[in-house]
Amino acid sequence: AYLFSFSHMNADASLFPFRAWQHCEQQALRHYAASLDNLEHPQGQWLLREEIARTIGRTRGVRCRPEQIVLGASTQWLFDLLAMICDKHALFAVEHPGYQRIYQQLHASGRPVLPITVDYKGMSPQELEESGASIAVVTPSHQMPTGLIMPVSRRIQLLNWSYKEEGRYIVEDDYDAEFKYEGDPIPALHSLDDLKRVIYVGTFSKSLLPGLRLSYMVLPPALLAVYKHHASHLMQTSSSLIQLALYVFIKSGEYQKHIKRMSKHYKTIRAELIEALHDKFGSSISITGEKAGLHFLMEINTPRPTGAILEKAKEHRLELYGMDRFWLKETTPAEGRPVIIIGFARLRSQDIASAVSLLHHCCFD
Numbered sequence: 001a002y003l004f005s006f007s008h009m010n011a012d013a014s015l016f017p018f019r020a021w022q023h024c025e026q027q028a029l030r031h032y033a034a035s036l037d038n039l040e041h042p043q044g045q046w047l048l049r050e051e052i053a054r055t056i057g058r059t060r061g062v063r064c065r066p067e068q069i070v071l072g073a074s075t076q077w078l079f080d081l082l083a084m085i086c087d088k089h090a091l092f093a094v095e096h097p098g099y100q101r102i103y104q105q106l107h108a109s110g111r112p113v114l115p116i117t118v119d120y121k122g123m124s125p126q127e128l129e130e131s132g133a134s135i136a137v138v139t140p141s142h143q144m145p146t147g148l149i150m151p152v153s154r155r156i157q158l159l160n161w162s163y164k165e166e167g168r169y170i171v172e173d174d175y176d177a178e179f180k181y182e183g184d185p186i187p188a189l190h191s192l193d194d195l196k197r198v199i200y201v202g203t204f205s206k207s208l209l210p211g212l213r214l215s216y217m218v219l220p221p222a223l224l225a226v227y228k229h230h231a232s233h234l235m236q237t238s239s240s241l242i243q244l245a246l247y248v249f250i251k252s253g254e255y256q257k258h259i260k261r262m263s264k265h266y267k268t269i270r271a272e273l274i275e276a277l278h279d280k281f282g283s284s285i286s287i288t289g290e291k292a293g294l295h296f297l298m299e300i301n302t303p304r305p306t307g308a309i310l311e312k313a314k315e316h317r318l319e320l321y322g323m324d325r326f327w328l329k330e331t332t333p334a335e336g337r338p339v340i341i342i343g344f345a346r347l348r349s350q351d352i353a354s355a356v357s358l359l360h361h362c363c364f365d
């Protein structure tokens, strides 16, 4: 077990309202037990899809009908489903550096997946155009892993790319959009889309718990028709009990209360952590991607290579990850200054000083 964790991959279950959740599960069993004894709608429980449509309409500006929502047990599964319903010659473009699991998932679907460079505004429209891809997968709210927020100008450029040819789509993976600390809330890319080319994907892994395995996808009408034709034989993969408990949890206002409480908590932890990092490391670090989400990047001006830093972290039971897991192309990054990903969803206020000085030790001593 780790002494301290800077992992970007997990939440802090101790902050989850298990009693409230348990009450919602009991309510779900009491009122909807009948729906557990058969296989429900392939897209998932209507009642939950209605609540999700209402929530993302209010919080992300995503206007959709419950009929367009498909639930699934993980974002990865939803990408599998997407690979099944998209044109078999369609090529996917993903951000590079980017989220490894989706890249691998799409690769496993048998079609070439094209890594497209992320510049300081997000996925490069020129490279995308030249790549011949027709489906671009982006994380505009908080790019994984760089943390950059895609400016509206780049969102418009990507939308225009999708409008240029039939069959082009943008998959907006809005995975940790609930948490934003600086600047005005930016509505989803989906809210700017006039021609129904954006597939909006969300998950409850970050806002609630990754272990619930519940994510959702909003299909534009044209793709919904294809989904209904091709994939409707596929039954829903997420549990009806979890779906109905989540429906009660959202309906009762517990979800909104939880997001408000977690946003406040993460805002405090993030500010304390950044202050502690600057105090300890001084001008030897530069932090980027810290305006939203549950992680940011930290570049360190030290002669010690990334590998040695990660090695030392392992020895000292400090959970820490580098950029290698996000480097999708065979080329490894030119060995510039070490860059590590700093997650703070699991960090406790009382541990920050010790975790930061241990990190400093791994980078310099």
Ligand SMILES: Cc1ncc(COP(=O)(O)O)c(/C=N/[C@@H](CCC(=O)O)COc2ccccc2)c1O
Residues within 6 Å of the ligand: 008, 009, 010, 011, 073, 074, 075, 076, 099, 101, 139, 144, 173, 175, 202, 203, 204, 205, 206, 209, 210, 214, 215, 294, 325, 345
């Ligand atoms: C870009 C992106 N999109 C979607 C998801 C969510 O996927 P789903 O759980 O299948 O719905 C993740 C999860 N990424 C996970 C792993 C990152 C990695 O492997 O490096 C991190 O997940 C969590 C992070 C903080 C708190 C709780 C969970 C994603 O990084």
